[in-house]
Amino acid sequence: MTMLLQWMNFALQHDYGFDLGGVRVNLKGPAPDDPINNFIIDAPSFNKAVAVSQDDIHGPINLFDVSWPCEIQTPESIEIQGSVLTTFKLFHSLEFGFSTQGKIYTENDLQLAILNLGKLCFEDEDTAIACYPKSASDIEVHSIKNRTWHEAVTGYLGGTLHHDLYTRLNEDLTLAIYINLTTFWGNQKLPDPEHKRQVFASILDFLSHIQIRQPGEYDPTNPPPLGLHSPIRHEVAVETLDDDDVDW
Amino acid sequence: MTNTPSYHSYIYFAPNTRGASGRAVYIDPALLLPFREYVDPSQASGKLIAQKIGDELRSTAGDLTSASCVGEADRYYKDFSQPNGHGVRVYYRIFQSGSEQNHRGAGVYIEQISPINRRGDGDRPGLHKVKHSQASGGWESTSKSDTVLDENRFMIGALQQQHTYSLGKTIKHIQSSLGNDKSPYNLYYCPEFILDQAAVWESPESRIHHSASADELADILIRSEDAWQSGNHGKYRTEAFGQGAKTLLQALEIVARQGKTLPNHTFSVRSPHVSLAQLRQLIERCQGQLADQWITIIPQTASHMHQEMDAANIIAIQGSTASSQAALRVQQRREELLQAPNTTFFDVFKVSA
Known part of the structure; x- marks a missing residue:
């Protein structure tokens, strides 16, 4: 039986615009979970961040969180199945714990960086519960609108568990989306592939609304919008109460 | 429980459940907090659930196709949920007129409200x-x-x-x-x-x-x-x-x-x-x-x-301040309402919420 998982039409949602080290990232999604502080992350702010600790990694910059529900239609009704909870992060190439020059030039470099990060975070953890990619075959690749996203599952069974998506912005910067999906299937096991595929359809749809433009790829006199813009709302008729209804 | 509790202290659920159209629906006034917490009419979905509880129990309660028996005669529960996943289970009893006089008259008596969660295994507690x-x-x-x-x-x-x-x-x-x-x-x-x-x-x-x-x-x-x-x-x-x-x-x-x-x-x-x-x-x-x-x-x-x-x-929280005086007045008003014969849970809730 195929489930009919449904979610919002992202095209009708808010417009987000970021300038991440000169790369313009625009996307569509519901309102963020919390107010967003920074839409522009420039090189100096990154240098400052990386300089905090020379021999240790500083960690990525958390950009914002956004979440949306997925519903399922049954013969009786439409019920929410779970929520996709995402956190957007910006990694500097140095923060993957590289011993090389700290640049990520190719998709292959990024895969090595993801494997390295997994090792860094989880190698010493309890192998019975720690989840992280151990080889390139543990990283799933999604190609969406000519952009490559690398997916790895990290975290702990019975604890926080997330699907992490990474895409390269340039040799210095990588955009990551950490996605918590445990409201769909709990945190005590990994989802069965078919269930995951159905929920991921919503995530892939979301990714297809992300536009990433390099400095040469947009008109500098008319750059993509920055900030958060609400969608234009059409008036919807409000359901009126009958005389006999009680307005709780 | 074998002893039969008294249902005389129950009050009408809402103005439209006094029995003028459909069955009368009563509720235990002690359910004010569970109602606030689990039904929560401050949310749009909670407002609809509150309406549905009154509307459906006055018209369909006791129809065994829509309610489940709890294992005792005349005791049922019914689930009320919204597409957003918000849901409660309402436990109630039905009395016919003429049966033993431990209640206020024929109708539906809501005894308990509990939260329901229909989804998945969830995260490990x-x-x-x-x-x-x-x-x-x-x-x-x-x-x-x-x-x-x-x-x-x-x-x-x-x-x-x-x-x-x-x-x-x-x-x-x-x-x-x-x-x-x-x-x-x-x-x-x-x-x-x-x-x-x-x-x-x-x-x-x-x-x-x-x-x-x-x-x-x-x-x-x-x-x-x-x-x-x-x-x-x-x-x-x-x-x-x-x-x-x-x-x-x-x-x-x-x-x-x-x-x-x-x-x-x-x-x-x-x-x-x-x-x-x-x-x-x-x-x-x-x-x-x-x-x-x-x-x-x-x-x-x-x-x-x-x-x-x-x-x-x-x-304890506020000491004797103007706002604590106001809160005490709300409490007094609630007590008064509960003494009045035709008070509804709706009125008491509105005073308190």
């Missing part, structure tokens, strides 16, 4: 260790295999995202209250639908899971006082939030009953879904400390109503 990961820039949690506190900060609670309990959402909420403090802490993750004794499970399988309980929390608290077992961490900052305060209250009752004490715990609560006066009494009985700013409550929340329902709390 129980004791967790939460630490900040510099490399991933986030907080990571692992479920502990023992019941020993190994950090000084101890958080108790569980929050929902779109009406589903979520460990990730709970940790995010805690993070926002911790600010820049990146120290690891322990979390007792205790989603309430598991704790609630009135809640009925969707499937017997769901009972098997390791479940969070007041007994387990009491055990954790008692063990933490044992320096050898706890690794001698000394003082604990123990904070319960939302429904977690209910689990804490129940756990402290167990600790007190066993004659154990918690002198190394300094307690604080945020938006507790219990009466503060009761909680403080138990903390003091267990010889626990109260943090300097031990209460944070946001007005107009379920927590606020929990406090407002108890006169001792009003004075």
